[in-house]
Amino acid sequence: KAGVTQTPRYLIKTRGQQVTLSCSPISGHRSVSWYQQTPGQGLQFLFEYFSETQRNKGNFPGRFSGRQFSNSRSEMNVSTLELGDSALYLCASSLGHIGGAYNEQFFGPGTRLTVL
């Protein structure tokens, strides 16, 4: 079974631009979560989608948004990039049973975003 894939793997942008990152979950997984990892803040939860619905959102400004498509693939968008948005963005998928405890997460390799 193919793992979680993320594209692109590396991205360099300048302040003020916007960026879209893509995540393809493991086949059969309906939940996709996004995390931001920085040396200063560690791993921070961005949002989680299940069957095209956002179920939870972390404490990030509205410049960070996401969506999930009917095939469970997900995208996240960051508008008006700031230097502090430089980070490793990780996507994770899971079965995401409704009402159940949060399952084991399968992470992709991440997209490393550098904002100049």
Place this chain on the structure above:
Amino acid sequence: SQQGEEDPQALSIQEGENATMNCSYKTSINNLQWYRQNSGRGLVHLILIRSNEREKHSGRLRVTLDTSKKSSSLLITASRAADTASYFCATDTGFQKLVFGTGTRLLVSP
């Protein structure tokens, strides 16, 4: 914000020795999970322990959970150089997200 604090922040041992990492958290949990990350790459799930479990084993890994103390420990026995990585605990508090700890950087020298 981070739920978990991990201790130690960094650990350096020789191959064959055991490595123990500790994680403390703040609120009640459904389960606690441990992940490994190699050099800023994606995380790999190691083990999940539910709130009603006290100990779990998987290969050379042993995890304990003490909900009264809100703490967990990860023991890696007979460490290998390939175990060199950062290790994170993550708590599921029931809101469809994981809250990660600060991580322990483990260095295993041949």
